[in-house]
Amino acid sequence: MSDQAPVLEMCHITKRFPGIVANDDVGFDLREGEVHALLGENGAGKSTLMNILYGLYHPDEGEIAIKGRNVRLGSPNAAIEAGVGMVHQHFMLIPVMTVTENIVLAEEPTREGVLLDMDEAERRVQEISDRYGLAVDPKARIQDITVGQQQRVEILKALYRDADVLVLDEPTAVLTPQEASELFKVVRSLTERGKSIVFISHKLNEVLEIADRITVLRRGKLVETLPRAGATEGGLARLMVGRDVLLRVAKTDAQPTGPLLEVEDVHISDDRGIEQVRGVSFIVRSGEIVAIAGIDGNGQTELIDGMTGLRAIEAGSVRVEGKDVTRQSVLEHIEAGLGHIPEDRQRRGLVLEYSIAENIALHDYRSPPASRLGWLFPRRLVQRARGLIRDFDVRGGGPTTRAGGLSGGNQQKVVLAREIERDPKVLIAAQPTRGLDVGAIEFVHRRLIEERDEGRAILLISLELEEVLSLADRILVMYEGALVGEFPPTATEEELGVAMTGGKRSEVAA
Amino acid sequence: MSEASGLPPVQPLPAAPEPAPDRGGSFLERLALAQRAGGLVAPLLTVLIAFVMGGLVVFVTTGKNPLRTYQAIFEGSGLNWLFPWVSGEARVLAGFNLQQTLIATTTLALVGLAVAFAFRCGLFNIGGQGQYMSGAVLAVWLGSSFEGMHPFVHVVVALAVGTSAGALVGGIAGFLKATVGAHEVITTIMLNYIVLWVGVFMFGLGGPLQNDLQESVPISNDVVEGAKLPVWWGDALLQGLHVGFFIALAALVVYWIILNRTTLGYGVKAVGFNPEAARYGGINVSRNYFLAMAISGGFAGLAGAVDILGWQFRLSTGDIQTSQIGFVGIAVALLGRNTAVGTGLAALLFGALVTGTSTRNLDPEIFQPELAFNLTLLIQGLVVLFVGIDMVILYLITRARRQRPAT
Numbered sequence: 001m002s003d004q005a006p007v008l009e010m011c012h013i014t015k016r017f018p019g020i021v022a023n024d025d026v027g028f029d030l031r032e033g034e035v036h037a038l039l040g041e042n043g044a045g046k047s048t049l050m051n052i053l054y055g056l057y058h059p060d061e062g063e064i065a066i067k068g069r070n071v072r073l074g075s076p077n078a079a080i081e082a083g084v085g086m087v088h089q090h091f092m093l094i095p096v097m098t099v100t101e102n103i104v105l106a107e108e109p110t111r112e113g114v115l116l117d118m119d120e121a122e123r124r125v126q127e128i129s130d131r132y133g134l135a136v137d138p139k140a141r142i143q144d145i146t147v148g149q150q151q152r153v154e155i156l157k158a159l160y161r162d163a164d165v166l167v168l169d170e171p172t173a174v175l176t177p178q179e180a181s182e183l184f185k186v187v188r189s190l191t192e193r194g195k196s197i198v199f200i201s202h203k204l205n206e207v208l209e210i211a212d213r214i215t216v217l218r219r220g221k222l223v224e225t226l227p228r229a230g231a232t233e234g235g236l237a238r239l240m241v242g243r244d245v246l247l248r249v250a251k252t253d254a255q256p257t258g259p260l261l262e263v264e265d266v267h268i269s270d271d272r273g274i275e276q277v278r279g280v281s282f283i284v285r286s287g288e289i290v291a292i293a294g295i296d297g298n299g300q301t302e303l304i305d306g307m308t309g310l311r312a313i314e315a316g317s318v319r320v321e322g323k324d325v326t327r328q329s330v331l332e333h334i335e336a337g338l339g340h341i342p343e344d345r346q347r348r349g350l351v352l353e354y355s356i357a358e359n360i361a362l363h364d365y366r367s368p369p370a371s372r373l374g375w376l377f378p379r380r381l382v383q384r385a386r387g388l389i390r391d392f393d394v395r396g397g398g399p400t401t402r403a404g405g406l407s408g409g410n411q412q413k414v415v416l417a418r419e420i421e422r423d424p425k426v427l428i429a430a431q432p433t434r435g436l437d438v439g440a441i442e443f444v445h446r447r448l449i450e451e452r453d454e455g456r457a458i459l460l461i462s463l464e465l466e467e468v469l470s471l472a473d474r475i476l477v478m479y480e481g482a483l484v485g486e487f488p489p490t491a492t493e494e495e496l497g498v499a500m501t502g503g504k505r506s507e508v509a510a
Numbered sequence: 511m512s513e514a515s516g517l518p519p520v521q522p523l524p525a526a527p528e529p530a531p532d533r534g535g536s537f538l539e540r541l542a543l544a545q546r547a548g549g550l551v552a553p554l555l556t557v558l559i560a561f562v563m564g565g566l567v568v569f570v571t572t573g574k575n576p577l578r579t580y581q582a583i584f585e586g587s588g589l590n591w592l593f594p595w596v597s598g599e600a601r602v603l604a605g606f607n608l609q610q611t612l613i614a615t616t617t618l619a620l621v622g623l624a625v626a627f628a629f630r631c632g633l634f635n636i637g638g639q640g641q642y643m644s645g646a647v648l649a650v651w652l653g654s655s656f657e658g659m660h661p662f663v664h665v666v667v668a669l670a671v672g673t674s675a676g677a678l679v680g681g682i683a684g685f686l687k688a689t690v691g692a693h694e695v696i697t698t699i700m701l702n703y704i705v706l707w708v709g710v711f712m713f714g715l716g717g718p719l720q721n722d723l724q725e726s727v728p729i730s731n732d733v734v735e736g737a738k739l740p741v742w743w744g745d746a747l748l749q750g751l752h753v754g755f756f757i758a759l760a761a762l763v764v765y766w767i768i769l770n771r772t773t774l775g776y777g778v779k780a781v782g783f784n785p786e787a788a789r790y791g792g793i794n795v796s797r798n799y800f801l802a803m804a805i806s807g808g809f810a811g812l813a814g815a816v817d818i819l820g821w822q823f824r825l826s827t828g829d830i831q832t833s834q835i836g837f838v839g840i841a842v843a844l845l846g847r848n849t850a851v852g853t854g855l856a857a858l859l860f861g862a863l864v865t866g867t868s869t870r871n872l873d874p875e876i877f878q879p880e881l882a883f884n885l886t887l888l889i890q891g892l893v894v895l896f897v898g899i900d901m902v903i904l905y906l907i908t909r910a911r912r913q914r915p916a917t
Contacts, residue, residue, distance in 0.1 A: 308790075310789060310790065329792070329794070330789060330790065330791075330792045331792035331793075331794075333792075334792045340790070342790055347784070347786055347787070348784075348786050348787050348790045349787065349790070350784075350787060351780050351783045351784045351787045351788070351791075352783070352784065353783040353784070354779075354780065354783065358776070361776075362780070362787070362790075362791035362792075363791055363792055365773055365776050365777075366773050371772075371773045374772050374773050374774060375771065375772060375773075376770075376771050376772055376773055376775070376776055378770070378771070
């Protein structure tokens with residue numbers, strides 16, 4: 001680290017959108033060779049600030065200086081030219097092409113102006129990869145390498161274009177714990193060689209591990225820029241949310257009783273007919289939270305769909321409170337007492353064009369009191385929604401507000417309200433806090449524990465180990481369509497991480 | 511550095527917290543989505559632009575004054591009857607013209623609903639024509655048979671059977687969609703042809719339903735007096751306005767009620783907005799596809815029956831082959847944005863245009879009616895075309911909304 005002029009300086013940045021100030025006089029600077037974390041809840045203005053830096057937005061007020069020179073970043077190309085590289089959360093890679101082909105895309109080195117010079121390109125990619133310890137094979141196809149490696153290809157892409165400032169947008173969201181620690185090594189090696197990094201995250205522990213300085217935004221305003229030394233998770237959370245937050249929800253030991261959800265040797269295939277769930281068995285008892293941990297794409301989605309009647313189960317059985325629902329319709333699953341908080345609330349959990357009241361009635365609009373003999377009573381839907389909006393603290397609208405107009409956290413509260421209000425015996429919560437901010441996560445977690453204590457059987461399917469560890473009473477690890485281990489909630493992230501990548505197989509207690 | 515430098519040239523903003531339901535999908539799907547979104551500005555603008563363009567064409571090609579032309583069309587449609595200062599003979603004429611406009615409006619509203627209802631379920635019903643014709647065929651058969659049946663019963667039976675015929679034809683497309691996933695656009699187009707040629711066969715020379723009097727004329731028997739819809743405004747002999755107008759109004763109300771006050775409508779709309787969420791909610795998506803198409807077909811079948819019993823009274827093979835009314839229904843629904851009120855108003859607009867440009871009603875001094883009818887078609891076409899403009903406007907609105915901060 002050095003004390004010279006910052007490599008990047010953003011001063012008094014203000015960006016207004018109709019009805020809202022997304023960035024209000026925000027200042028941000030980045031010194032050469034440092035990792036500066038940008039922390040904030042959803043809607044705090046992190047993305048807006050970075051999109052300004054990347055030339056996607058123009059600030060209404062304020063200035064940007066790179067290496068001491070004032071710049072106007074009119075487009076992403078201008079930003080790249082100025083030495084800013086961005087690694088998005090969702091990779092922009094072409095799976096069938098090689099690492100090198102992806103990296104040089106649109107900038108292909110040529111011989112005599114027309115012929116592709118892939119050898120030269122590969123050599124350069126290899127050289128950059130070696131210099132920063134990225135360990136990427138330039139000739140490998142994207143589809144054959146791991147997500148962690150793909151991310152490093154994205155980093156390479158920026159380095160290939162001589163980026164000095166790298167913006168990593170929620171880089172660990174898609175990684176396993178092991179991959180994340182490898183990424184941190186890469187980040188350190190980059191900074192040692194003079195690159196500067198903006199690290200966007202909402203995971204406090206990571207920020208504390210990797211950042212030199214931390215800037216916290218809240219509601220578009222700069223709250224504080226502080227050095228890592230002395231910062232604590234609790235302190236950062238308070239800065240982000242503006243009040244004290246329970247990071248790990250308090251809970252008593254589970255008092256499980258009889259089994260409510262029994263899954264026995266189920267086999268389920270995906271749309272292409274490939275078996276994704278290969279003989280999974282487990283039970284969830286009344287009054288406990290069982291979590292299924294695993295890396296995305298190991299059959300969790302198919303398992304959820306199978307258990308809820310959305311996808312055919314080829315073999316095996318699912319019983320809810322003793323009743324076999326294996327080949328029943330979705331409606332019969334619901335009526336048997338199964339609640340389901342779906343993975344994707346916008347695509348599946350809500351009809352975004354419907355009002356909150358209408359969405360709350362999604363499962364039971366066919367029967368009284370919502371309707372009688374096919375006749376709907378909109379006023380009753382509104383009344384019922386009004387109560388639930390109060391109980392679940394849904395903000396941003398009333399019963400007749402379009403669900404699509406709510407923020408993610410409030411949308412999830414609507415889903416939660418609907419599923420819990422039906423008093424289900426079994427509640428399947430699939431990634432219930434995905435994309436939510438700290439405050440909303442706390443709410444959802446607290447509510448799930450409360451429902452457990454009410455005697456429901458709760459099955460949590462999550463990609464977030466922290467969530468799994470803080471909520472679950474028992475943890476099952478899913479890998480390649482099978483359950484490969486059961487762990488107590490005292491297990492470490494490392495133990496789970498190993499099992500999630502198929503490293504160690506322990507006995508499955510079903 | 512080039513646009514596609516590997517880093518995304520135009521990075522779409524993260525969806526949260528203002529969700530932009532990005533379902534991708536074909537143009538048709540996006541069109542359907544936008545069309546279900548409602549709103550008033552876009553359709554008004556659409557009409558305005560269509561009229562301006564139409565006016566330009568009038569001016570450039572004929573040198574006539576577009577405003578005078580539109581005024582003449584307006585008067586030809588009889589809508590000036592609504593002005594209290596129009597009196598005497600002009601008022602009588604206006605009244606007569608307005609009756610014709612409202613007869614056309616009646617049909618257009620019903621065929622418009624046939625397209626609109628399917629749209630609300632996310633389906634594109636291009637089969638309005640076939641469904642309409644099946645209703646007409648059965649209505650003319652029933653209406654011209656059973657002479658001496660109690661008039662009220664006769665009318666009700668003929669309307670009911672006509673409606674059912676349309677529902678059946680629409681239902682076939684819905685059934686195929688629900689069971690084997692056959693695309694409704696394809697199946698409804700095919701069904702149009704099936705109905706068309708069955709109709710031609712029925713009333714053609716030697717056909718089973720050809721009239722009993724003139725062997726050389728491929729036309730049906732006339733509807734008997736008792737089966738005709740009573741005329742409530744104007745002279746029955748001068749094709750006054752029949753009670754079918756109220757049937758269309760009632761259908762608009764029924765449409766609104768089904769969509770907004772019944773569990774059926776809740777399910778249909780849920781499937782239309784988001785089939786995946788509907789399925790998750792326990793709604794039987796296939797069943798709703800079937801029902802929506804059947805109900806859509808019912809509206810069109812009713813339109814056919816009302817036309818036959820209201821003013822047409824007979825059906826020739828020529829009528830069957832030249833009729834385009836079901837397709838105009840698409841324009842009506844698109845312009846009306848699939849709402850009850852919108853469909854009603856769009857039907858009135860097109861009804862007025864059709865009547866106002868007819869040879870009988872347009873003053874040839876001002877504009878050749880033969881040309882003017884083409885103007886109607888032109889405006890119709892432009893409206894459908896400018897639904898695309900609609901999309902642009904909607905896109906801009908959504909984009910402005912989305913430009914609020916994310917994460």
